[in-house]
Amino acid sequence: MDRQVEVVAGDHVLNRVAGAVILVAHREQGRLTPDSQAVVAARALGELVVDATAQAPAEPGRLVARQATRWLMKEAERISPGAPIEFGILSAADNGGLAIFLHGSVTAVLAGSVVEYYRGSDAAFTVDRVAEPPARAAAVFIDESRRRPPELPERGIGSLIEGLAPAAGAVVWFEGEPVVSRRPSHPAGARRRAMEPPPPTAAFDAERDPEPEAIPLDPNLIPTRTSNRIPASLDADPALEPADPDTEHLDLHRAPTEMGGSRETSGTNPAPKPDPDLQRRLEATAKATALTVKVLGFKCARAHPSDPRSAFCTVCGMPVDQTQQIAEVIRPPLGMLVLDDGMTYMVTADAVVGRDPEQSEPARAGLLPLRIDDSSGGMSRAHAEIRLVNWDITLIDHGSTNGTRVRPPGYRDWIRLQPNQPFTLIAGAEIMLGNRVLRLEPIAPPPFG
Structure with missing residues (x-):
C-alpha cells in the first residue's frame, strides 16, 4: 500500500x-x-x-x-x-x-x-x-x-x-x-x-x-x-x-517440519527434545485465547496435544508415539475454513454460519457467529452449525430453506445434508452454503518421513 x-x-x-x-x-x-x-x-x-x-x-x-x-x-x-x-x-x-x-x-x-x-x-x-x-x-x-x-x-x-x-x-x-x-x-x-x-x-x-x-x-x-x-x-x-x-x-x-536444526537433529526424522514447560505455556496461552476445551489425546515429541487416532501430530505434523498412555490435553484448533474469496476462519469452537447469524438463537446460546455475505438469496440467516465433538468437526444443517451441501475429498457430486443431522467433516471437504463454498484445510503441515 x-x-x-x-x-x-x-x-x-x-x-x-x-x-x-x-x-x-x-x-x-x-x-x-x-x-x-x-x-x-x-x-x-x-x-x-x-x-x-x-x-x-x-x-x-x-x-x-x-x-x-x-x-x-x-x-x-x-x-x-x-x-x-x-x-x-x-x-x-x-x-x-x-x-x-x-x-x-x-x-x-x-x-x-x-x-x-x-x-x-x-x-x-x-x-x-x-x-x-x-x-x-x-x-x-x-x-x-x-x-x-x-x-x-x-x-x-x-x-x-x-x-x-x-x-x-x-x-x-x-x-x-x-x-x-x-x-x-x-x-x-x-x-x-x-x-x-x-x-x-x-x-x-x-x-x-x-x-x-x-x-x-x-x-x-x-x-x-x-x-x-x-x-x-x-x-x-x-x-x-x-x-x-x-x-x-x-x-x-x-x-x-522436515528440518529440526543441524546441531541437535539431522535427517528426515528429527526428534527434538521435549520441552517440560511447554504444557504449562500451552495452557496459559489457551486460557488467554478461549481455547480451554480438554479432551483425551496423545502428545508428540514436542509435547503438542494431538488426536489419538492420528499417527502424526495435529499441531506440527511430527510422528506421534501410539504406544503412550492417553491423557487429558487442551484441544488445539482442529482446522481452518477457507472461503472462496480467500477469507479464513479458524475452527476453535462451536459456531453458527449464515448471512446474518449474530441475532440467531444459536448465537444467543453461545455459538460463535460466522457471517458470510451471499447475494444469491440462497443462504439463510442462520444456515448451518459447526460443532466440535472431541477431535471431530461436524456440520449440521439448521433447517435452511435451500439446504447445505458437502463434497468430501475425492467425490465428484455434492451430498445434501439431512436437516439437524450431524455430518463429520475431514480435511479437504468442501461446503456449499447458498452460492458460497468453503473448504476445510488442516492446520498442521503434511506429515514427513
Whole structure:
C-alpha cells in the first residue's frame, strides 16, 4: 500500500514493511528495547509479510493472513511463552481491497461515509477480513480501554515509509494521491531474488543487500532466519553462525517440519527434545485465547496435544508415539475454513454460519457467529452449525430453506445434508452454503518421513 502511514504516538511497536502495516502490543514491564518480545514479534511478522509479498506482489493479503495464522500456532509461543502476542496487520488484497488480520486486543477502524470497527478481542481466535478501501482512512490501534472506541486523529504531515517505530496505532490515509517511496522496498528485492537461484532461507536482510541492481549473490552473505525458527534476536549473535550445509538446497518455507536444526537433529526424522514447560505455556496461552476445551489425546515429541487416532501430530505434523498412555490435553484448533474469496476462519469452537447469524438463537446460546455475505438469496440467516465433538468437526444443517451441501475429498457430486443431522467433516471437504463454498484445510503441515 503506497499510502501515507501516520504514526500515532505510544509505547507499542509499529513495523512498516513491504507496504504493509504491522502493529504489535508491548505488554512487558519497562520501555521498549531491541530484545523486547513485541519488537522481536514485529520483526518476525515483517519477515512473514516480505515472504508473502514475494509470492504475491500485488495482493499478498490473503497469504499474509494464512501465514500469520500458522505463525501464531507454531512460532508465537517461542517468543512470548505463556502470554499471547496481540497484533494487527493491514495489507493489500486482490481487486484493490484491504486485508485486515487481528489477534487479541487490537481494533481496526475503516473511516468512509460510515465508520466501521473490527475488534480482535471479539473473535474466538482471529479476525480475518477483506474490505473495500475506505474513502478516508484505515487505522489500527492497540486497545487500552474497552469502553471507548479509538478515534482518528487529525491528519498530519508525517509518514512512515519503512521500518520500526514506537506507536499506539497507525493511520493509513486513502484520501489524496498515493505516496511514492523514496527508496527500494523489500518486495522489489524479493522479486529480484525470484529470478535467481534462491538462497538457503529464501530471504536476505535488506540492510545487507541494499543495491537495486541484479547482481550475483555474494556467498559470504549471512542468510536471515526463516519463519519456522526462533527470531535472530533471541539467540547469541547469529552473524557468527556458519551456514548449514545440510539445508543449502532446501526451501525451508515449504518444508517447515522436515528440518529440526543441524546441531541437535539431522535427517528426515528429527526428534527434538521435549520441552517440560511447554504444557504449562500451552495452557496459559489457551486460557488467554478461549481455547480451554480438554479432551483425551496423545502428545508428540514436542509435547503438542494431538488426536489419538492420528499417527502424526495435529499441531506440527511430527510422528506421534501410539504406544503412550492417553491423557487429558487442551484441544488445539482442529482446522481452518477457507472461503472462496480467500477469507479464513479458524475452527476453535462451536459456531453458527449464515448471512446474518449474530441475532440467531444459536448465537444467543453461545455459538460463535460466522457471517458470510451471499447475494444469491440462497443462504439463510442462520444456515448451518459447526460443532466440535472431541477431535471431530461436524456440520449440521439448521433447517435452511435451500439446504447445505458437502463434497468430501475425492467425490465428484455434492451430498445434501439431512436437516439437524450431524455430518463429520475431514480435511479437504468442501461446503456449499447458498452460492458460497468453503473448504476445510488442516492446520498442521503434511506429515514427513
